[in-house]
Amino acid sequence: MNLFNLSLKLKGFPIQETNRLLHQIQSISEDKYADYLNEQKQAIIAFHLKHNPFYKTFAKNANPNNWNSIPVMTKRDLQQPLSNRLSEGFSKKNSFVNKTSGSSGDPFIFAKDKFCHALTWSGIFDRYSWYDINLNTSKQARFYGIPLDKKGYYKERLKDALGNRYRFSVFDLSDFEFEKCITKFKSTTFEYLNGYTSSIVQFAKFLKNKNLVLKDVCPTLKVCIVTSEMLFQEDRTLLETQFGIPVINEYGAAELGVIAFQNSENRWIVNSEDLFIEILDENNQVLPYGKEGRIVITSLYNKAHPFVRYDLGDVGTLSESSTLKKPVLKHLIGRTNDLVTLPSGKTAAGLTFYYVTKTVIEDSGNVKEFIIEQIQINTFKISYVSNTPLYEKDKTNIKAAVETYLEFGLDIQFERKECLNREKSGKLKQFKSYL
Known part of the structure; x- marks a missing residue:
């Protein structure tokens, strides 16, 4: 049963429409991709300049036909009531509303229109299919946090049930809790793990001390996807050894969705379908492939809320082998506010x-x-x-x-x-x- 797709439809997310759009975008040839990106960039800027009072003020000198005239926005620019930042015709009731994790030190509430959010999920379905994972049918072992207030707790548990996943708490990483994890893996046909890198690494260390390989405990496992925290090569080796399955590194942000996802060749393929990624220097000038700088992203389809030339707060490098259609993230250095002086x-x-x-x-x-x-x-x-x-x-x-x-x-x-x-x-x- 396609329970996950059904839950999206019931919430008003047009997943079938966005699946079709994603396939259309992916079918655009490399030599036509610049035209597609330019058209979408101009369209989203023109929309917000016309329909978003906040963006009109913020980007008062912007010209949709001149990309260099488009100002770079930061999280600090967005730290004001959401009602001030929503486009005309959008509200909390007819949009997807969430908040950033605050790991950058600058948390805020954001919105995505339902079409944009559905397109994000279409992209996730697509990436996971690279590893024969289907969000509707593949059982997920989820290593994430969970709200501890009663309402938030049960809301997340309901979402887990609809998302065909079982959540392991990351707030208690004791051997006692990991023993319970093993029991659950023995009795459940999990197909993949997903969650915070540090928590999953601790689980792998426990397995190593017990001389266990998770694939032997749960033969249905196919892949482990880690996200939200840096994955070091030593940790990848540990995970692959103790889990007995490939380990995939995902880079994303709550307000944007998946930004980059590793393929089977361990190349971080950047999401160029509904996002436009730039690497900028300290003067907001675009850097060539291979040069390290600030990661700045434009959400090409979010009409409810502008994320246009949005400085995510991360530092990285695009590979010299990148193209407009297939950018490759060579390095993700970390957050700009995590620098040692x-x-x-x-x-x-x-x-x-x-x-x-x-x-x-x-x-x-x-x-x-x-x-x-x-x-x-x-x-x-x-x-x-x-x-x-x-x-x-x-x-x-x-x-x-x-x-x-x-x-x-x-x-x-x-x-x-x-x-x-x-x-x-x-x-x-x-x-x-x-x-």
Whole structure:
């Protein structure tokens, strides 16, 4: 039974229409794709300039025929009541309304018109089909957070039932809870896992300690899809070994949908059907393929709310092999607000610090998970969960690695904890700067 499709239809999302549109877009040839993108870019800008009072004010000098005249918007620009930002004819009642996770530090409520949201789901159906996953019939093991208030909790449980998925809590990653996960996998014909990278990695570490391969426990499994947090190569290797299935990295945002999805060749294929992705420098100039910069995205079909040249807050690079029809995300560096500022004036991605430390820590096999916080310009605290406290030699090795990859003279502090604080969503923010 196509329960997922039915639930979308009942909510007014025209999934059949958007499936047809997606196939039409995908059939456009490479040499005609620039025309398609230009037409959609001009159309969505013209629409918002005519029907969206907020955007008229924000982009008062914009010319739909001159892309360079279109201003870049940030999350800060959108932090005002949603009613101020909706286009004429749209309301909370006739739109899909949700909120961003706040992982960037700038949360806000947004809206998508129902056609746009249905098109997002058409794209997800398409990507998952690359791995023989059907959202209507394939059972999902879901490692996500869940609202703890009664109304929000049962609403998510209902959505899980309609979405043919079973949700495992990411707020308790104890061995006791993971034992219950194993029992559920033994009795359920799950076809794929989906969820936050850090939580799924912890589950894989548990399996490794138990000398178990999940595919042996649940033979119906086909693929694992991780999202919302960075996936390091060492973690991918661990997941593939302990799960016995391919591991796919998904990059997306609540307000935009799937931005990039890895194919079977481990290439991050960017969604160019209903999104337009640019890489910009600090002066909002477009960078060529292969150059690192800010990821800026235009939602080509969202008429309810403008996301036009929207600075997502991430830093990345498009591959030199990219084309307009098939852009490839070469690197996703991390969020712009997760940069390490060092006493010398040097800056680095926060995940660089995390990665260096992670490499040393995981050699011991003792530490389960950890986070890094920048307390002052030269002071960093590493909070970690482990079976036993770190030895002094481990701390010395970590400090030496930091000096090698960043700079000398940094004060590195360590604090062992019973558990780490996660965001309300259940995500684990791996690096945070208080500067």
